[in-house]
Amino acid sequence: MLAGFISDLHLREAGEALTRILLSYLNGPARDLPRLYILGDLFEAWVGDDDDGALPAQVAEALSRLSAAGTAVHFQHGNRDFLLGADYARRAGMRLLPDPCVVDLGGQAVLLSHGDRYCTDDEPYQAFRRQVRDPAWQQGFLSRPLAERQAFAARARAESAAHQKSQSMELGDVNRDSVEAELALFGVDRLIHGHTHRPDQHNHEVGGRRRERWVLADWRTAGEVLLIGADGRPHRQTLD
Template identity: 55%
Template sequence: MTVLLVSDLHLDAARPATTHAFLALLAGEARSAEALYILGDLFEAWVGDDDPGEPGASVCAALKALSDSGVPVYLMRGNRDFLYGPRMARRCGATLLPDPCVVDLHGTPTLLMHGDLLCSDDAAYQAFRRQVRSPEWQANFLAQPLAARQAFAAQARAASREHQQGVAEAITDVAPATVAETMARYGVSRLIHGHTHRPAIHSLEVDGRRAQRIVLGDWYDQGSVLRVEAEGLALESREVRR
């Protein structure tokens, strides 16, 4: 059977075509999958499990329906939706995964990550990540009214776009030394991640062994899906009709 992996859908009410494309995947191809893994940034922003708005409500309901049909759903937090909590997982019928984590995909131990930890040359982003991942910061943030949290998320997205434009492209990509060190630490020869929006399958060497790094694409202009089967894997692009 096929394991499906996606990342960086950045679902948002302003981009309904992407939401429709993902819902079609959940209602169609995913129903015959062995499992679905979502490696972060499913939503453009997630300001707390108490947000009843769209597209969160529809997508969570569709994920729950997929899970109820017998297909396991696994969710990883990304840099946009790092505030997923247990209530979100229950709404989706999903299992929250730590970042990083190693899973067995058809007999191959595979390291799954969102990917932002691998961009270690971006010191400003890594400092921000440490701040917002702290329990104290998250508790203070989630105690604010929903409208205030939504306003903060909008400001953070604008600041992120400005930051991306102000640094060299190489800094926002993964650091090869960090990739090699991370894969060696977990003892794997295959890594799958998203975050960078640079879909590709890379061959490399880790501790003298042949290794592979698969980067999932985003869903802005296409739908990037990785299919993993016992016979191999394929990184595919699906049309997002507007």
């Protein structure tokens, strides 16, 4: 096995079923992986590394043990946990990755992204994304009291849910032209991303070459990891 990929867990509470599934995976089967990639939205919301709740502590401890056991853990920010910083990454034994980035898996260059950058048809969301990814905005937000940040996150989740209900299926998915432009830019034949909650495998014809795009599953009722074996082929494994 070369690597495992997960995203869109949207963990909310320390004792919930999906949290228990993740902790069981990190303390067991994940230790057989040389590398684990978390491509964003590990948490439903992240308001700063100073959050002293039980959930961040439990997950950091399990990830740190996994890293200490020899699995390299990599994290890419999602649209819910884009404020996860270097302090929490250090506690969890994770390496922070830019979005997008290219990694080498058994000699093949693979492009990784959370995926929301490709939803370019949703212009209001892209405007919001640019705002909250701005370092000055983030610095200002993180300087506020923790309780105020938590209240802001609760309002943002409610507004996001309302926005998702109002938008069409097309707006909630990636823009094919945006995906293909980035495949061409990076010169890769495989892209792995999450965000859309629409697990699938798509083929793209770019520059006369067949490229493939693997969309990770969200953890709605069960967990799922995309595994890439020594032969370079991906396959999905359900965790329950």
